[in-house]
Amino acid sequence: MDIKYLVRKSISIRMKVVEIIYKSRMGHIGGSLSETDILVALFYAVMKPDDKFILSKGHSVEAYYVILADKGLIPWEELEKYCHFGSRLIGHPSVDIPGIDVATGSLGHGLSIACGMALALKLDKKDNKVYVLMGDGELQEGSVWEAAMFASTHKLDNLVAIVDRNRLQIGGDTESIVKLEPLADRWASFGWEVKEMNGHDIEEIVNTLNSFTFNSKPHIAIARTIKGKGVSFIENNYRWHHGELDEEKYQKAVEELKRHLEAIG
Amino acid sequence: MNPHIPCRKAFSEKLFELAKDDKSIIVLTTDARFSAAIDVFSYHLPNQFIDVGIAEQNAIGIAAGLSKMGRKPFVFMPACFLSARCIDQIKVDVIYSKSNVKLIGVSGGISYGPLGYTHHAVNDVAIMRTFPGMTIILPSDANQAKLVAEKLVEHTGPVYVRMGRGPVPPVYHENLRFEIGKANLLTEGDDVTIIGIGETTYYCLEAGKLLKKNSNINAEIIDMPTVKPLDEDLLFKEAKKTGRIVVVEEHSICGGLGSAIAEFLSQNFPTPMKILSLPDDFPIAGSSLQVFDYYGLTPEKISRSVVDFLSRFRK
Numbered sequence: 081m082d083i084k085y086l087v088r089k090s091i092s093i094r095m096k097v098v099e100i101i102y103k104s105r106m107g108h109i110g111g112s113l114s115e116t117d118i119l120v121a122l123f124y125a126v127m128k129p130d131d132k133f134i135l136s137k138g139h140s141v142e143a144y145y146v147i148l149a150d151k152g153l154i155p156w157e158e159l160e161k162y163c164h165f166g167s168r169l170i171g172h173p174s175v176d177i178p179g180i181d182v183a184t185g186s187l188g189h190g191l192s193i194a195c196g197m198a199l200a201l202k203l204d205k206k207d208n209k210v211y212v213l214m215g216d217g218e219l220q221e222g223s224v225w226e227a228a229m230f231a232s233t234h235k236l237d238n239l240v241a242i243v244d245r246n247r248l249q250i251g252g253d254t255e256s257i258v259k260l261e262p263l264a265d266r267w268a269s270f271g272w273e274v275k276e277m278n279g280h281d282i283e284e285i286v287n288t289l290n291s292f293t294f295n296s297k298p299h300i301a302i303a304r305t306i307k308g309k310g311v312s313f314i315e316n317n318y319r320w321h322h323g324e325l326d327e328e329k330y331q332k333a334v335e336e337l338k339r340h341l342e343a344i345g
Numbered sequence: 346m347n348p349h350i351p352c353r354k355a356f357s358e359k360l361f362e363l364a365k366d367d368k369s370i371i372v373l374t375t376d377a378r379f380s381a382a383i384d385v386f387s388y389h390l391p392n393q394f395i396d397v398g399i400a401e402q403n404a405i406g407i408a409a410g411l412s413k414m415g416r417k418p419f420v421f422m423p424a425c426f427l428s429a430r431c432i433d434q435i436k437v438d439v440i441y442s443k444s445n446v447k448l449i450g451v452s453g454g455i456s457y458g459p460l461g462y463t464h465h466a467v468n469d470v471a472i473m474r475t476f477p478g479m480t481i482i483l484p485s486d487a488n489q490a491k492l493v494a495e496k497l498v499e500h501t502g503p504v505y506v507r508m509g510r511g512p513v514p515p516v517y518h519e520n521l522r523f524e525i526g527k528a529n530l531l532t533e534g535d536d537v538t539i540i541g542i543g544e545t546t547y548y549c550l551e552a553g554k555l556l557k558k559n560s561n562i563n564a565e566i567i568d569m570p571t572v573k574p575l576d577e578d579l580l581f582k583e584a585k586k587t588g589r590i591v592v593v594e595e596h597s598i599c600g601g602l603g604s605a606i607a608e609f610l611s612q613n614f615p616t617p618m619k620i621l622s623l624p625d626d627f628p629i630a631g632s633s634l635q636v637f638d639y640y641g642l643t644p645e646k647i648s649r650s651v652v653d654f655l656s657r658f659r660k
């Protein structure tokens with residue numbers, strides 16, 4: 081695992097995320113920056129060919145698009161058309177985009193779909209895995225817990241859920257809106273194997289996700305993250321959930337990300 | 346002898362036969378294995394049977410996931426829940442995600458008559474019609490239901506099927522037909538076109554006989570099992586021929602087959618129409634026959650409505 085390469089990748093993806101959100105004057109910047117390191121760990125280190133991925137927190141689509149473009153599934157230049165009139169690169173993933181199996185954006189759907197995929201892999205006796213990334217606010221949807229019960233009943237140990245636990249949702253702190261804690265205990269009580277990790281330490285993310293074995297339990301990694309990670313004036317501020325960048329703020333964000341990149345060398 | 350058989354039973358029996366040879370068929374249910382008559386899968390094809398428990402939203406998501414891995418999922422649940430409780434999953438995971446999922450609503454319409462409005466599915470067609478790419482089928486008898494099962498295994502794309510709970514008399518005998526998107530002319534006639542769907546088709550046939558006997562009216566009777574896509578060619582042809590159309594359906598007046606036909610004809614060949622249906626209200630409690638009769642959907646009452654309609658819209 082070339083950690084330096086992965087960290088550089090992560091910062092350059094953040095730079096592109098900031099750029100397309102600046103240019104389109106819309107997007108979900110907080111969540112995209114929050115999840116970037118998790119996506120980089122998945123797409124550049126953890127996932128094997130024919131593994132499945134679902135971005136259940138579909139609004140954080142920008143980082144996902146940039147990675148699909150970096151992987152050659154979307155032409156790089158097409159990123160310029162993010163959220164433009166008639167573009168297929170709209171504000172939530174759709175099946176018109178190569179590499180995306182299901183549309184997401186209505187929260188609380190992804191884990192059920194992932195259960196269906198994991199079940200099919202089991203029936204086919206394949207050892208591929210299904211990864212699903214959920215937001216923490218998303219866990220307020222009851223359907224998530226329907227799927228959680230189903231997954232442990234069917235011993236879907238090829239299913240790996242990740243929670244982007246930045247503790248914020250549009251309206252503020254998750255705990256002040258509807259409490260999620262004790263989150264790890266809740267998942268464990270639903271029959272899941274639970275691990276916690278620093279969602280911005282790519283090495284730790286990779287090691288945690290790779291540590292899940294076929295042990296008859298579905299797995300969940302709760303990633304402690306910072307919404308808006310990498311751009312200090314966006315970090316940890318729920319008002320930036322879908323904040324817009326003007327020219328001055330865009331330049332400021334780019335400069336800060338450049339500094340991060342230079343610091344790695 | 347033509348025994349009366351519930352459509353849901355015939356459909357499930359046929360699907361079970363097909364599933365023995367086609368391992369990609371997988372049935373899901375939400376604690377409704379007996380209502381859906383798919384318990385036989387759990388005994389003999391356990392790898393093709395999943396009871397998701399009482400979790401409709403989860404069931405649809407799981408089915409979508411299975412379909413993306415090459416399976417052919419058929420999700421069975423009471424039509425009242427299928428058409429409402431999990432509608433966002435149907436919209437996003439099935440329709441928008443272009444998933445090959447078959448949605449099988451059992452005990453639809455007012456099949457659960459005495460159980461009340463929670464268990465009625467009388468706006469299900471209206472809801473399903475608004476999804477682009479959705480196919481909607483209501484078989485009218487057990488033999489046709491079997492044929493629907495057969496066609497759906499071969500068909501790729503989302504389909505909603507609504508069937509009632511109780512046994513129904515046969516509509517089709519040696520003339521059995523079903524093609525997705527095609528209506529079937531059952532009785533020739535040129536005074537009026539009466540269109541039935543699902544369980545009302547049999548009543549339309551009986552009403553046609555009464556009209557001939559009592560009023561010398563030659564009604565042509567059509568079974569229109571597919572609401573979407575609508576058989577526009579046939580509607581255009583028959584509207585031109587008889588000039589007067591009566592639709593009889595076990596559905597709210599809002600948004601069902603009558604609405605679909607009116608949307609098409611009003612813009613392409615305006616034709617006087619009468620829609621005999623359930624009201625935009627909570628249906629009265631009772632057996633199917635009692636409720637049908639109360640709202641004028643039994644043969645005698647259909648025929649009287651037709652006579653009245655023809656007297657108001659003369660050729």
Ligand SMILES: [Mg+2]
Nearest residue numbers: 216217248249
């Ligand atoms: Mg959050």
